[in-house]
Amino acid sequence: MGAPRKPLEPATPEQRLFLEQAIEEHGKATYNFAYRLTRNEQDARDLTQEAFIRVMRAWRSFVPGTSFVSWIYRIVTNLHRDELRRRKGRYEEEIPEDNAPQEFGGERPLAEEPIERYVEEQLSEPVARALDALSPDQRNVLILADIEDYSYQEIAEIVGCSIGTVRSRLHRARHQLRAHVERFRTQTESSIH
Amino acid sequence: MQHPTLNDLIDYDRRELSPQQDALVYAHLLECASCIRIHERETRLIGALRSRLAAEERDLPGAVSLALLDRIAAPSPWWHRFTRPVVALPTAAALIAALLLGSGYLHHPKSPQLDASYFMQDHNALTHTTPFQSDAAVPAELASDTSGDAQP
Ligand SMILES: [Zn+2]
Numbered sequence: 158m159g160a161p162r163k164p165l166e167p168a169t170p171e172q173r174l175f176l177e178q179a180i181e182e183h184g185k186a187t188y189n190f191a192y193r194l195t196r197n198e199q200d201a202r203d204l205t206q207e208a209f210i211r212v213m214r215a216w217r218s219f220v221p222g223t224s225f226v227s228w229i230y231r232i233v234t235n236l237h238r239d240e241l242r243r244r245k246g247r248y249e250e251e252i253p254e255d256n257a258p259q260e261f262g263g264e265r266p267l268a269e270e271p272i273e274r275y276v277e278e279q280l281s282e283p284v285a286r287a288l289d290a291l292s293p294d295q296r297n298v299l300i301l302a303d304i305e306d307y308s309y310q311e312i313a314e315i316v317g318c319s320i321g322t323v324r325s326r327l328h329r330a331r332h333q334l335r336a337h338v339e340r341f342r343t344q345t346e347s348s349i350h
Numbered sequence: 351m352q353h354p355t356l357n358d359l360i361d362y363d364r365r366e367l368s369p370q371q372d373a374l375v376y377a378h379l380l381e382c383a384s385c386i387r388i389h390e391r392e393t394r395l396i397g398a399l400r401s402r403l404a405a406e407e408r409d410l411p412g413a414v415s416l417a418l419l420d421r422i423a424a425p426s427p428w429w430h431r432f433t434r435p436v437v438a439l440p441t442a443a444a445l446i447a448a449l450l451l452g453s454g455y456l457h458h459p460k461s462p463q464l465d466a467s468y469f470m471q472d473h474n475a476l477t478h479t480t481p482f483q484s485d486a487a488v489p490a491e492l493a494s495d496t497s498g499d500a501q502p
Contacts, residue, residue, distance in 0.1 A: 167422065168422035168423075172422070173422060176418065176419075176422065177419070180410070180415050180418065184410035184414070184415060185408075185409055188408070188409075188410040188411075188414065189407050189408065192406070193403060193406075202411060202413075202414050205410065205414055206417060206418055206421075209418050210421065210422075213422060277394060277397055280394070280395065280398035280402075281398060281401065281402045281405075284395070284398045284399050284402050285402050288399065288402075299399075300403075302364055303396050303399060303400070304399070308364075308365075308366070309364065309366050324361065327360065327364075328356075328357045328360060331356075331360055331392070331395075332356075334399070335392075335395060338395065
Protein backbone atom coordinates (compact mmCIF):
# COMPACT_ATOMS: atom_id res chain seq x y z
CA MET A 158 0.00 0.00 0.00
CA GLY A 159 1.36 3.47 0.02
CA ALA A 160 0.93 3.44 -3.76
CA PRO A 161 -0.40 6.69 -5.17
CA ARG A 162 -4.16 6.87 -5.13
CA LYS A 163 -5.70 6.79 -8.56
CA PRO A 164 -8.29 9.48 -9.16
CA LEU A 165 -11.70 7.91 -9.28
CA GLU A 166 -14.70 8.44 -11.42
CA PRO A 167 -17.32 10.06 -9.22
CA ALA A 168 -19.74 7.50 -7.86
CA THR A 169 -23.33 7.36 -9.00
CA PRO A 170 -25.91 7.83 -6.23
CA GLU A 171 -26.61 4.06 -6.32
CA GLN A 172 -22.93 3.21 -5.94
CA ARG A 173 -22.58 5.66 -3.12
CA LEU A 174 -25.56 4.20 -1.30
CA PHE A 175 -24.22 0.68 -1.79
CA LEU A 176 -20.81 1.69 -0.49
CA GLU A 177 -22.18 3.51 2.53
CA GLN A 178 -24.30 0.52 3.48
CA ALA A 179 -21.40 -1.90 2.95
CA ILE A 180 -19.10 0.18 5.15
CA GLU A 181 -21.76 0.47 7.81
CA GLU A 182 -22.45 -3.27 7.92
CA HIS A 183 -19.10 -4.84 7.10
CA GLY A 184 -16.47 -2.14 7.56
CA LYS A 185 -15.41 -3.35 10.97
CA ALA A 186 -15.16 -7.03 10.00
CA THR A 187 -13.22 -6.16 6.85
CA TYR A 188 -10.83 -3.91 8.71
CA ASN A 189 -10.18 -6.55 11.38
CA PHE A 190 -9.64 -9.22 8.77
CA ALA A 191 -7.18 -6.92 6.99
CA TYR A 192 -5.44 -6.19 10.28
CA ARG A 193 -5.12 -9.90 11.07
CA LEU A 194 -3.60 -10.54 7.66
CA THR A 195 -1.19 -7.64 7.67
CA ARG A 196 -0.59 -7.34 11.44
CA ASN A 197 -0.12 -3.64 10.76
CA GLU A 198 -2.62 -0.82 11.29
CA GLN A 199 -1.63 1.41 8.38
CA ASP A 200 -1.59 -1.48 5.93
CA ALA A 201 -4.97 -2.60 7.25
CA ARG A 202 -6.41 0.87 6.65
CA ASP A 203 -5.08 1.01 3.09
CA LEU A 204 -6.20 -2.51 2.36
CA THR A 205 -9.69 -1.84 3.68
CA GLN A 206 -10.01 1.33 1.67
CA GLU A 207 -8.89 -0.30 -1.57
CA ALA A 208 -11.16 -3.27 -0.99
CA PHE A 209 -14.22 -1.05 -0.61
CA ILE A 210 -13.28 0.89 -3.73
CA ARG A 211 -13.20 -2.41 -5.64
CA VAL A 212 -16.53 -3.34 -4.12
CA MET A 213 -18.05 -0.08 -5.24
CA ARG A 214 -16.75 -0.42 -8.78
CA ALA A 215 -18.03 -3.98 -9.06
CA TRP A 216 -21.18 -3.48 -7.05
CA ARG A 217 -23.41 -4.67 -9.87
CA SER A 218 -21.66 -8.05 -9.89
CA PHE A 219 -22.63 -8.70 -6.28
CA VAL A 220 -25.41 -11.27 -6.18
CA PRO A 221 -27.91 -10.52 -3.41
CA GLY A 222 -28.31 -13.51 -1.17
CA THR A 223 -24.65 -14.51 -1.44
CA SER A 224 -22.17 -13.66 1.29
CA PHE A 225 -20.89 -10.13 1.00
CA VAL A 226 -18.23 -10.86 3.62
CA SER A 227 -16.81 -13.79 1.64
CA TRP A 228 -16.73 -11.55 -1.40
CA ILE A 229 -14.86 -8.72 0.28
CA TYR A 230 -12.50 -11.16 2.06
CA ARG A 231 -11.60 -12.53 -1.35
CA ILE A 232 -10.90 -9.00 -2.55
CA VAL A 233 -8.81 -8.26 0.55
CA THR A 234 -6.88 -11.52 0.07
CA ASN A 235 -6.10 -10.71 -3.56
CA LEU A 236 -5.12 -7.14 -2.80
CA HIS A 237 -2.86 -8.32 -0.01
CA ARG A 238 -1.21 -10.87 -2.30
CA ASP A 239 -0.72 -8.20 -4.99
CA GLU A 240 0.79 -5.87 -2.47
CA LEU A 241 3.22 -8.51 -1.22
CA ARG A 242 4.24 -9.20 -4.81
CA ARG A 243 4.78 -5.50 -5.40
CA ARG A 244 6.92 -5.16 -2.30
CA LYS A 245 9.02 -8.25 -2.82
CA GLY A 246 9.33 -7.90 -6.56
CA ARG A 247 7.82 -11.32 -6.80
CA TYR A 248 5.44 -13.18 -4.61
CA GLU A 249 6.90 -16.26 -3.03
CA GLU A 250 4.00 -18.61 -3.34
CA GLU A 251 4.34 -21.68 -1.25
CA ILE A 252 5.31 -24.90 -2.92
CA PRO A 253 2.10 -26.62 -4.04
CA GLU A 254 0.99 -28.66 -1.15
CA ASP A 255 -0.08 -32.23 -1.06
CA ASN A 256 -3.47 -32.11 -2.69
CA ALA A 257 -3.91 -35.86 -2.67
CA PRO A 258 -6.40 -37.11 -0.12
CA GLN A 259 -4.57 -37.67 3.10
CA GLU A 260 -4.35 -40.98 4.78
CA PHE A 261 -6.51 -41.12 7.80
CA GLY A 262 -5.24 -42.31 11.14
CA GLY A 263 -1.97 -44.06 11.84
CA GLU A 264 0.44 -44.62 14.65
CA ARG A 265 2.25 -41.57 15.91
CA PRO A 266 4.31 -40.77 18.93
CA LEU A 267 2.16 -38.87 21.38
CA ALA A 268 4.87 -36.95 23.15
CA GLU A 269 3.51 -34.65 25.79
CA GLU A 270 4.24 -31.11 24.67
CA PRO A 271 5.02 -28.24 27.00
CA ILE A 272 2.09 -26.17 25.72
CA GLU A 273 -0.11 -28.36 27.84
CA ARG A 274 1.31 -26.80 30.96
CA TYR A 275 0.24 -23.27 30.09
CA VAL A 276 -3.02 -21.60 30.76
CA GLU A 277 -4.55 -19.55 28.00
CA GLU A 278 -3.44 -16.13 29.31
CA GLN A 279 0.17 -17.26 29.31
CA LEU A 280 -0.18 -18.12 25.65
CA SER A 281 -1.57 -14.75 24.60
CA GLU A 282 1.73 -13.01 23.86
CA PRO A 283 3.53 -16.00 22.33
CA VAL A 284 0.51 -16.79 20.18
CA ALA A 285 0.41 -13.23 18.81
CA ARG A 286 4.10 -13.38 17.95
CA ALA A 287 3.64 -16.81 16.44
CA LEU A 288 0.86 -15.49 14.22
CA ASP A 289 3.16 -12.69 13.04
CA ALA A 290 5.80 -15.28 12.20
CA LEU A 291 3.58 -17.35 9.89
CA SER A 292 3.80 -16.93 6.13
CA PRO A 293 1.00 -14.71 4.75
CA ASP A 294 -0.66 -17.69 3.06
CA GLN A 295 -0.64 -19.78 6.21
CA ARG A 296 -1.89 -16.86 8.29
CA ASN A 297 -4.70 -16.23 5.83
CA VAL A 298 -5.96 -19.81 5.90
CA LEU A 299 -5.55 -20.09 9.65
CA ILE A 300 -7.60 -16.95 10.22
CA LEU A 301 -10.31 -17.93 7.77
CA ALA A 302 -10.61 -21.40 9.32
CA ASP A 303 -9.98 -20.93 13.01
CA ILE A 304 -11.14 -17.36 13.55
CA GLU A 305 -13.76 -16.80 10.87
CA ASP A 306 -15.00 -20.40 10.90
CA TYR A 307 -15.17 -20.88 7.14
CA SER A 308 -15.28 -24.37 5.69
CA TYR A 309 -12.38 -25.61 3.56
CA GLN A 310 -14.60 -25.24 0.51
CA GLU A 311 -15.39 -21.62 1.33
CA ILE A 312 -11.74 -20.86 2.05
CA ALA A 313 -10.74 -22.42 -1.27
CA GLU A 314 -13.15 -20.02 -3.00
CA ILE A 315 -11.93 -17.00 -1.07
CA VAL A 316 -8.24 -17.76 -1.48
CA GLY A 317 -8.52 -19.17 -4.99
CA CYS A 318 -6.97 -22.61 -4.52
CA SER A 319 -8.05 -26.22 -4.12
CA ILE A 320 -9.59 -27.70 -1.00
CA GLY A 321 -6.55 -29.95 -0.70
CA THR A 322 -4.28 -26.91 -0.59
CA VAL A 323 -6.45 -25.31 2.07
CA ARG A 324 -6.32 -28.46 4.14
CA SER A 325 -2.57 -28.92 3.99
CA ARG A 326 -1.93 -25.19 4.40
CA LEU A 327 -4.00 -25.19 7.57
CA HIS A 328 -2.17 -28.27 8.86
CA ARG A 329 1.17 -26.58 8.26
CA ALA A 330 -0.04 -23.33 9.75
CA ARG A 331 -1.13 -25.10 12.92
CA HIS A 332 2.17 -26.94 13.09
CA GLN A 333 4.12 -23.70 12.63
CA LEU A 334 1.96 -21.88 15.13
CA ARG A 335 2.54 -24.58 17.71
CA ALA A 336 6.28 -24.62 17.08
CA HIS A 337 6.57 -20.80 17.23
CA VAL A 338 4.51 -20.59 20.40
CA GLU A 339 6.79 -23.14 22.02
CA ARG A 340 9.89 -21.27 20.89
CA PHE A 341 8.59 -17.89 22.10
CA ARG A 342 7.50 -19.39 25.41
CA THR A 343 10.94 -20.86 25.92
CA GLN A 344 12.57 -17.53 25.08
CA THR A 345 10.32 -15.68 27.50
CA GLU A 346 11.02 -18.17 30.28
CA SER A 347 14.78 -18.13 29.77
CA SER A 348 14.80 -14.32 29.77
CA ILE A 349 12.89 -14.30 33.09
CA HIS A 350 15.15 -16.81 34.82
CA MET B 351 -8.57 -48.14 15.97
CA GLN B 352 -5.26 -46.52 15.26
CA HIS B 353 -4.73 -43.11 16.84
CA PRO B 354 -5.85 -40.32 14.57
CA THR B 355 -3.05 -38.03 13.42
CA LEU B 356 -2.86 -34.48 14.64
CA ASN B 357 -4.04 -33.39 11.19
CA ASP B 358 -7.03 -35.69 11.55
CA LEU B 359 -7.83 -33.97 14.82
CA ILE B 360 -7.63 -30.57 13.12
CA ASP B 361 -9.96 -31.74 10.37
CA TYR B 362 -12.21 -33.29 12.99
CA ASP B 363 -12.46 -29.95 14.80
CA ARG B 364 -13.16 -28.18 11.53
CA ARG B 365 -15.85 -30.82 10.75
CA GLU B 366 -14.06 -31.65 7.54
CA LEU B 367 -13.84 -35.41 7.95
CA SER B 368 -16.17 -37.79 6.19
CA PRO B 369 -19.06 -38.99 8.37
CA GLN B 370 -17.36 -42.37 8.88
CA GLN B 371 -14.01 -40.82 9.87
CA ASP B 372 -15.75 -38.29 12.06
CA ALA B 373 -17.56 -41.08 13.92
CA LEU B 374 -14.30 -43.00 14.40
CA VAL B 375 -12.45 -40.01 15.85
CA TYR B 376 -15.38 -39.18 18.06
CA ALA B 377 -15.46 -42.69 19.46
CA HIS B 378 -11.68 -42.74 19.85
CA LEU B 379 -11.64 -39.49 21.77
CA LEU B 380 -14.01 -41.00 24.29
CA GLU B 381 -11.51 -43.60 25.35
CA CYS B 382 -7.91 -42.67 24.41
CA ALA B 383 -6.33 -40.52 27.11
CA SER B 384 -3.28 -39.49 25.09
CA CYS B 385 -5.41 -38.37 22.12
CA ILE B 386 -7.71 -36.48 24.49
CA ARG B 387 -4.66 -34.68 25.86
CA ILE B 388 -3.37 -33.77 22.40
CA HIS B 389 -6.81 -32.66 21.33
CA GLU B 390 -7.15 -30.47 24.40
CA ARG B 391 -3.75 -28.94 23.78
CA GLU B 392 -4.73 -28.03 20.24
CA THR B 393 -8.04 -26.62 21.46
CA ARG B 394 -6.21 -24.53 24.03
CA LEU B 395 -3.82 -23.17 21.43
CA ILE B 396 -6.64 -22.08 19.12
CA GLY B 397 -8.58 -20.77 22.12
CA ALA B 398 -5.60 -18.58 23.01
CA LEU B 399 -5.40 -17.35 19.42
CA ARG B 400 -9.10 -16.51 19.34
CA SER B 401 -8.93 -14.67 22.66
CA ARG B 402 -5.90 -12.73 21.59
CA LEU B 403 -7.44 -11.66 18.29
CA ALA B 404 -10.74 -10.82 19.98
CA ALA B 405 -8.82 -8.56 22.35
CA GLU B 406 -7.07 -6.91 19.41
CA GLU B 407 -10.36 -6.27 17.64
CA ARG B 408 -10.98 -2.65 16.76
CA ASP B 409 -13.55 -0.44 15.07
CA LEU B 410 -13.04 0.78 11.56
CA PRO B 411 -11.29 4.15 11.98
CA GLY B 412 -13.59 7.02 11.02
CA ALA B 413 -10.79 8.40 8.86
CA VAL B 414 -11.04 5.37 6.59
CA SER B 415 -14.77 5.84 5.95
CA LEU B 416 -14.31 9.56 5.42
CA ALA B 417 -11.42 9.05 3.03
CA LEU B 418 -13.49 6.53 1.11
CA LEU B 419 -16.50 8.79 0.76
CA ASP B 420 -14.22 11.66 -0.15
CA ARG B 421 -12.55 9.64 -2.90
CA ILE B 422 -15.83 8.83 -4.57
CA ALA B 423 -17.37 12.28 -4.15
CA ALA B 424 -18.38 14.13 -7.31
CA PRO B 425 -16.16 17.17 -7.97
CA SER B 426 -17.75 20.33 -6.49
CA PRO B 427 -19.59 22.63 -8.87
CA TRP B 428 -17.57 25.74 -9.74
CA TRP B 429 -19.61 27.99 -7.45
CA HIS B 430 -18.62 25.89 -4.44
CA ARG B 431 -15.20 27.50 -4.68
CA PHE B 432 -16.76 30.75 -3.53
CA THR B 433 -18.03 29.15 -0.34
CA ARG B 434 -14.49 28.54 0.90
CA PRO B 435 -13.61 31.28 3.47
CA VAL B 436 -10.33 32.12 1.76
CA VAL B 437 -12.20 32.96 -1.39
CA ALA B 438 -15.51 34.00 0.15
CA LEU B 439 -14.23 36.98 2.19
CA PRO B 440 -12.46 38.86 -0.60
CA THR B 441 -15.32 38.02 -2.92
CA ALA B 442 -17.88 39.41 -0.47
CA ALA B 443 -15.79 42.58 0.00
CA ALA B 444 -15.55 43.06 -3.74
CA LEU B 445 -19.30 42.55 -4.14
CA ILE B 446 -20.14 45.10 -1.43
CA ALA B 447 -17.77 47.64 -2.96
CA ALA B 448 -19.31 47.08 -6.35
CA LEU B 449 -22.81 47.52 -4.91
CA LEU B 450 -21.92 50.78 -3.17
CA LEU B 451 -20.33 52.18 -6.28
CA GLY B 452 -23.11 50.89 -8.38
CA SER B 453 -25.84 52.44 -6.26
CA GLY B 454 -24.06 55.88 -6.38
CA TYR B 455 -23.81 55.60 -10.07
CA LEU B 456 -27.46 54.75 -10.43
CA HIS B 457 -28.65 57.79 -8.48
CA HIS B 458 -26.42 60.26 -10.31
CA PRO B 459 -28.44 62.54 -12.67
CA LYS B 460 -28.35 61.17 -16.06
CA SER B 461 -25.87 62.86 -18.37
CA PRO B 462 -27.50 65.00 -21.04
CA GLN B 463 -27.72 63.01 -24.11
CA LEU B 464 -28.46 64.46 -27.53
CA ASP B 465 -30.38 62.45 -29.94
CA ALA B 466 -31.11 62.89 -33.59
CA SER B 467 -34.43 64.64 -33.07
CA TYR B 468 -32.70 67.44 -31.13
CA PHE B 469 -30.58 68.29 -34.12
CA MET B 470 -33.57 68.13 -36.37
CA GLN B 471 -35.58 70.53 -34.19
CA ASP B 472 -32.66 72.91 -33.84
CA HIS B 473 -32.10 72.88 -37.48
CA ASN B 474 -35.75 73.49 -38.17
CA ALA B 475 -35.83 76.38 -35.70
CA LEU B 476 -32.92 78.11 -37.36
CA THR B 477 -34.00 77.60 -40.85
CA HIS B 478 -37.73 77.70 -40.49
CA THR B 479 -38.97 80.54 -42.64
CA THR B 480 -41.96 81.09 -44.76
CA PRO B 481 -40.40 82.98 -47.66
CA PHE B 482 -43.52 84.70 -48.96
CA GLN B 483 -44.81 85.92 -45.66
CA SER B 484 -44.06 89.61 -45.16
CA ASP B 485 -43.19 89.48 -41.50
CA ALA B 486 -41.12 86.37 -41.82
CA ALA B 487 -37.79 86.52 -40.17
CA VAL B 488 -35.09 86.61 -42.69
CA PRO B 489 -32.24 84.29 -41.91
CA ALA B 490 -29.09 86.30 -41.30
CA GLU B 491 -27.12 84.87 -44.14
CA LEU B 492 -29.89 85.61 -46.58
CA ALA B 493 -30.26 89.13 -45.33
CA SER B 494 -26.61 89.92 -45.91
CA ASP B 495 -26.68 88.48 -49.41
CA THR B 496 -29.74 90.45 -50.53
CA SER B 497 -29.18 93.72 -48.62
CA GLY B 498 -29.59 95.93 -51.74
CA ASP B 499 -32.67 94.23 -53.09
CA ALA B 500 -34.43 94.29 -49.78
CA GLN B 501 -34.69 98.04 -49.71
CA PRO B 502 -37.61 99.34 -51.73
ZN1 LIG C 1 -5.41 -42.26 20.66
